[in-house]
Amino acid sequence: MTMILAAGDFDLTEEAPAKINLALHVTGQRADGYHLLDMLVTFTQHGDRLGFRASERDEFSLSGRFSPLLTADADVGGNLVLKARDLLRRAAHDAGLEAPSVHIHLEKNLPVASGIGGGSADAAATLRGLAKLWNLALPLDTMTALALKLGADVPMCLASRPLIARGIGEAIELLPDFPSFAMVLGNPLVGVSTPEVFRQLARKDNPPLVLASRMPSDHSQWITTIGTLRNDLEPPAQSLCGEVATLAQMITDEGALVTRMSGSGATCFGLFDDLEQATAAAASLHRLRPDWYFQATETIKGDA
Numbered sequence: 216m217t218m219i220l221a222a223g224d225f226d227l228t229e230e231a232p233a234k235i236n237l238a239l240h241v242t243g244q245r246a247d248g249y250h251l252l253d254m255l256v257t258f259t260q261h262g263d264r265l266g267f268r269a270s271e272r273d274e275f276s277l278s279g280r281f282s283p284l285l286t287a288d289a290d291v292g293g294n295l296v297l298k299a300r301d302l303l304r305r306a307a308h309d310a311g312l313e314a315p316s317v318h319i320h321l322e323k324n325l326p327v328a329s330g331i332g333g334g335s336a337d338a339a340a341t342l343r344g345l346a347k348l349w350n351l352a353l354p355l356d357t358m359t360a361l362a363l364k365l366g367a368d369v370p371m372c373l374a375s376r377p378l379i380a381r382g383i384g385e386a387i388e389l390l391p392d393f394p395s396f397a398m399v400l401g402n403p404l405v406g407v408s409t410p411e412v413f414r415q416l417a418r419k420d421n422p423p424l425v426l427a428s429r430m431p432s433d434h435s436q437w438i439t440t441i442g443t444l445r446n447d448l449e450p451p452a453q454s455l456c457g458e459v460a461t462l463a464q465m466i467t468d469e470g471a472l473v474t475r476m477s478g479s480g481a482t483c484f485g486l487f488d489d490l491e492q493a494t495a496a497a498a499s500l501h502r503l504r505p506d507w508y509f510q511a512t513e514t515i516k517g518d519a
């Protein structure tokens with residue numbers, strides 16, 4: 216079913232911003248095999264959107280460019296939106312609260328399995344949206360614990376504000392003074408397997424993310440600082456998927472101040488001076504590769 220997500224059709228709507236790993240340093244490995252990460256993370260204005268309305272029975276519908284890659288069937292696809300709904304409903308019932316039937320609509324604008332955490336963002340937006348619709352007023356700690364059960368990136372996406380995350384993503388420090396950046400997102404629409412990228416890492420004990428004792432104080436200092444950081448998953452992703460290096464070079468050639476891959480790829484981002492330049496770059500990239508995904512956007516600034 217195709218449906219345009221118009222706010223008026225729903226009791227409330229919730230944005231699900233893309234998660235961008237401005238830096239991702241792999242610093243070790245836990246006994247269970249999961250890798251320890253130091254991440255500088257921000258979120259974009261562009262993202263998925265969810266709509267919620269009271270309904271006689273639970274319903275889930277999808278629209279948007281990337282919705283054909285997902286299924287609305289809870290049992291087949293195990294969509295994270297439905298997992299988040301069920302988890303929050305159980306927590307509400309355990310607390311003696313009502314969590315009535317609901318129609319959830321997901322407008323899927325973000326490429327799937329692409330290193331920008333779309334599924335995690337949708338799960339977090341579902342927790343935020345349903346907590347409001349059901350008037351749950353659960354403590355932030357409870358919401359964060361529920362988020363972590365849905366995935367390591369979901370607590371970050373619950374915040375959807377610039378932050379540093381450590382561990383596997385659960386230890387979060389918000390960055391209230393972090394600026395907004397103009398950004399181009401690019402994806403060759405070729406899947407890269409996250410476990411395979413981690414398996415191909417040459418080293419698992421890379422230097423941690425160290426920001427000088429004083430945080431950069433403005434936009435241009437942050438750009439310089441971000442330029443000195445890394446995504447340790449980029450070399451293995453490049454060797455598994457040749458398009459990643461091609462894409463990064465194309466974004467750099469459009470004049471990006473910093474170009475890097477996000478997460479385990481294949482999405483790469485470029486930082487630009489302003490949205491006008493980012494929009495022109497995205498249009499030019501689209502002309503070069505109309506079959507790939509390019510999007511100009513701005514990132515969400517910290518809540519100072």
Ligand SMILES: C[C@](O)(CO)[C@H](O)COP(=O)(O)OP(=O)(O)OC[C@H]1O[C@@H](n2ccc(N)nc2=O)[C@H](O)[C@@H]1O
Binds near residue numbers: 248251
């Ligand atoms: C790398 C990040 O993009 C950083 O934001 C995310 O943590 C990845 O999150 P994701 O796509 O939800 O991936 P998950 O489903 O959690 O993990 C997929 C697989 O990647 C590997 N994995 C993932 C995260 C991590 N810290 N160490 C790992 O070794 C594990 O083999 C895991 O089974």
Ligand SMILES: Nc1ncnc2c1ncn2[C@@H]1O[C@H](COP(=O)(O)OP(=O)(O)OP(=O)(O)O)[C@@H](O)[C@H]1O
Binds near residue numbers: 328337
């Ligand atoms: N709502 C959803 N949106 C996207 N993917 C979903 C969703 N629900 C379940 N999935 C499944 O989750 C997997 C990961 O999708 P997602 O888009 O979150 O990955 P990602 O962008 O690589 O995330 P990360 O940056 O955390 O690695 C996909 O293979 C997809 O089938």
